[in-house]
Amino acid sequence: MVVLDLFSGAGGLSEGFFRANATFVGHVELDPYACKTLKTRTAYWNLKQQGKLNIYYDYLLKKISTETLWDKANVLHSDDVINKEISESTFPEITSRIKANLKNKNLQHVDVIIGGPPCQAYSIIGRARMKESVSADPRNFLYKYYVKFLTTFKPKMFIFENVPGLRSAGDGQYFKDLKTAIDKAGYHIEEPQELIASDFGVLQNRRRIIIVGWEKKKNMQYQYPDFEKINIDKYLVNDLLKDLPSTTPGTRIEGKNEYIQNTNAYLIKANIREKNFNILTQHETRPHNERDREIYKEAILAWNLYKKRLCYKELASRRPELITHKNTESFTNRFNVIKADEKASHTILAHMAMDGHYYIHPDIQQLRSLSIREAARLQSFPDDFYFEGPRTSAFRQIGNAVPPKMAEQIAKTIKKLIDNL
Known part of the structure; x- marks a missing residue:
């Protein structure tokens, strides 16, 4: 062919x-x-x-x-x-x-x-x-x-x-x-x-x-x-994330022996990480200021406690110190958490190259947006797939x-x- x-x-x-x-x-x-x-x-x-x-x-x-x-x-x-x-x-x-x-x-x-x-x-x-x-x-x-x-x-x-x-x-x-x-x-x-x-x-x-x-x-x-x-009904989004190490905003983890777990049935089925593959690349996150990280915490809590998406307008009335945009209506849907306990995430878009607010990692201990590798996995790119160029370009390539x-x-x-x- x-x-x-x-x-x-x-x-x-x-x-x-x-x-x-x-x-x-x-x-x-x-x-x-x-x-x-x-x-x-x-x-x-x-x-x-x-x-x-x-x-x-x-x-x-x-x-x-x-x-x-x-x-x-x-x-x-x-x-x-x-x-x-x-x-x-x-x-x-x-x-x-x-x-x-x-x-x-x-x-x-x-x-x-x-x-x-x-x-x-x-x-x-x-x-x-x-x-x-x-x-x-x-x-x-x-x-x-x-x-x-x-x-x-x-x-x-x-x-x-x-x-x-x-x-x-x-x-x-x-x-x-x-x-x-x-x-x-x-x-x-x-x-x-x-x-x-x-x-x-x-x-x-x-x-x-x-x-x-x-x-x-x-x-x-x-x-x-x-x-x-x-058929992948028995798998959850967390199956994509749980073998990757915790990290912080603005950092990059790469190399051998950096995975924290062996691969799992879903990652093998989706051709993302083979059984003996042990080279982690591009587990790289964008930096965030502390205000955004606090908003991320609110977004994760809203989902974990109430299964609701964070409402920016409601947050403005409750925690005005976190609000930087006067027109809260325009930013109502700006923040979104990747739902680890669901069978599929929302769509990965090229706009993630601009900011990570729409792709918040579900772990409340990390308070960050997705890394390059995590976004690539949600798109089903294998872990041995390497994206050339700076971080912004990698996100754009993945989203497109x-x-x-x-x-x-x-x-x-x-x-x-x-x-x-």
Whole structure:
């Protein structure tokens, strides 16, 4: 299965296809830090295929540099990761590089195109934040380039991933235009479905629209794929957190023998931490002032005692010394605790790069927001997945990603369909 990955981000969707033994001819991404993450993860998969993961583990332990890792894994001079904005001016160069990759790898064609344009302009939250400017946002029309890649490489199938708000953005016109463009490009789509990450082994209520398309053929019978679900009803969010060491704001814990417990059944089932894996990385937290930490305590108590979310307006009347925003109505839902005793957390968003108030760790002894590693786990990224770049970028990469475990279930099904075409 030969795959082209567009608008790749850090590679959550591509991770699932790596697990389905896909061969990639390109990951196209604008963000330079996400591109470095993609190269490092490609290095992991190359070394795994060669039985040389000890080199990758040396990198996690900071024994070798990024450049040395990439060199030893044959990705230093590879063109698999293309750090370019997709636009009218860059399209010829990007397609030329992808075609060169196909030739260099002795491949004839692309089987599947995957990915989804940035979703801020389609999401309900994004639209609310952007207000009138949303209609002029050029990201509304990036789907046109996705379709242009379809007409250029003519894959057998494609996967277009986005937020549920795609259907209603622009009063539904963007979605209508997308379907029309896909049809004109020679592809058929069944009515897209909204998938929930928690149905696929992820302890998170993340919802995504997954559009599946087929190249039109005579007498072809189309049916939306039945992606295999994973039952995780017996697990709680705390199963994601309890083997990680307690920490404080503004600190970083890494290295061997830093886990405080062995891995558990959920972490193994979700491919997050294998039985003998013992290298903790990026358990890094952002700093907090004491006022925010006191608010975190109030938020945790509100949940632990009353199973209620902290109301900022009520807090303003009860503890005015903690309030810094006069317009309490605007901040009513700003603080939110990760519920350790529930079967799924609320959605991890890219906005966590800006502040951690929406992702408060449930332990009242720690009074902090989630670490990079904890956020990555809630997205089902494995502990050996390393995010390049500063802390803010890592959070953004995580929040923008498709959960890898969900992507894996999608990829396995698509591979079976491709094999039967």
